[in-house]
Amino acid sequence: MFSVVYIISRDMEEAGRIADVLVAERLVACVNFGIISSVYRWEGRIQRDTEVSMLCKTTTERVLDVIKRVKEIHSYELPCITSWKLEDGYGPYLEWVKAETEKGR
Template sequence: MFSVIYITAGNMDEARRIGKKLIEERLAACVNIFPISSIYRWKDNIEESTEFGMIVKTKTEKVKEIEKRVKQLHSYEVPCVLSFDVGEGSAEYLKWIGESVD
């Protein structure tokens, strides 16, 4: 089974550093990084910031390990790490994910 994990980072350097580590450690097959505008409540204040979203493609069995690793690498006190199961997808692409993740 496969999962997609959504993570946010405070800047491009942090997103690239985390993404590269996940690939190097064979926890993920691919990490997409893109700029986002975020509005959120933090410590009873409404905040607005530019962040970088990350979409991580992996095996479902790696989700908890990725969450743990992201918490070690991330600058945020409470990083966003949300996982979604992949119900269906291109058989060839899913095979590639399976071969790319240990």
Template sequence: MYTTVFITAPDRESGKKIARHILDRRLAACVNMSPVSSMYWWDGKIEEADEVLLIVKTSADKLEELIKEVKSVHPYQVPEIIALPISGGYREYLKWVERETHA
């Protein structure tokens, strides 16, 4: 089973730090980063922020450890870490995700 994990970070530098941290630990095979504009509730009011969205491809059995490691280096008090199952895809790519997260 495979999972895509969305993580937001305050800026590219923080996003790269998080990505490198989880890649170094083989908790992800690939991390894409893209700028996003976010609006969200925080402390009773609507906030707006420019952030970086990390799109992480990993094996489902790595999810709990990935969450733990992201929380250990993430600058936010309550970081967004949302996992969605990958229900299908190019078989060779998914095999590569498996190999890289279990090396």
């Protein structure tokens, strides 16, 4: 089974650093990221920020490892790290994701 891990980071530099670590350590096969606008409540106040949204493709088996690693290297006190399972997809691409995230490879 396959999953997408969704992460919000402070800026493009941090997103690139997180992506490099996750791909280098074979926790994810691929990361797409881009600038977004965020509105949220933090410490009782409405905040508006420019942040970076990250979509990380991996196997469901690796999701908890991804979450743990991102928490170790993320600058936010309470980072957004969520995931959802993929129900379907292009078979050859999913096989590539599986191969790129195999432990011990």
